[in-house]
Amino acid sequence: MLVKCLVEDSINELLESTIQKTYEGIIEHPIFIKIQPKLTNSHGLHCYPNIRAYERLPSGIDNEFASLVKMEYNDMFHYISISEEGYNNNKITLLEEDVYWNYDCYTQQQINDFPELCYFTHVLTHELQHAWQYDSPHELIRYMHEDKKEIPNLDEHFYRTICEYDAEVEAMNKRREFLDYLLLLQGVSVDESI
Numbered sequence: 001m002l003v004k005c006l007v008e009d010s011i012n013e014l015l016e017s018t019i020q021k022t023y024e025g026i027i028e029h030p031i032f033i034k035i036q037p038k039l040t041n042s043h044g045l046h047c048y049p050n051i052r053a054y055e056r057l058p059s060g061i062d063n064e065f066a067s068l069v070k071m072e073y074n075d076m077f078h079y080i081s082i083s084e085e086g087y088n089n090n091k092i093t094l095l096e097e098d099v100y101w102n103y104d105c106y107t108q109q110q111i112n113d114f115p116e117l118c119y120f121t122h123v124l125t126h127e128l129q130h131a132w133q134y135d136s137p138h139e140l141i142r143y144m145h146e147d148k149k150e151i152p153n154l155d156e157h158f159y160r161t162i163c164e165y166d167a168e169v170e171a172m173n174k175r176r177e178f179l180d181y182l183l184l185l186q187g188v189s190v191d192e193s194i
């Protein structure tokens with residue numbers, strides 16, 4: 001499974017391993033993830049571009065990645081952008097009123113010590129679910145709309161389309177597992193009792 005992350009030097013390789021471990025056999029096409037300074041009107045963005053459509057490769061995508069996409073994946077890959085503004089704002093401070101989803105799945109210690117990763121794992125698992133939707137159109141939706149009233153704290157925005165609802169519910173369910181595994185690889189043990 002081909003994954004390339006440009007988030008922070010200290011965690012890029014760990015992120016790549018975490019995604020490979022969590023999404024092997026689920027997401028088929030290569031995944032490129034980048035913290036994006038220009039993304040200011042949303043927290044994350046998923047695109048499914050054809051690598052041959054670029055006149056010049058996006059910065060961070062090298063020839064080796066591009067060649068593999070062309071040779072083995074029918075020219076298609078997942079391009080996920082995460083807002084640099086959102087990431088940095090959460091790194092400095094995490095004010096509850098500033099985030100529109102709740103963090104109740106994370107331990108207080110995780111929120112205190114890794115606020116930017118709590119933010120990041122939420123946005124990333126949402127965008128990775130969009131990637132899964134593209135790779136498995138026959139299955140498309142894991143969470144049915146009929147259940148929507150039973151999910152507390154889900155922002156009104158996510159009820160508007162089936163894909164957004166599916167991605168956000170998946171993020172709420174998977175983000176903690178993803179963070180736990182990422183921290184485990186970093187050698188951080190989280191005290192559940194705090």
Ligand SMILES: [Zn+2]
Nearest residue numbers: 126130164167
């Ligand atoms: Zn979305």
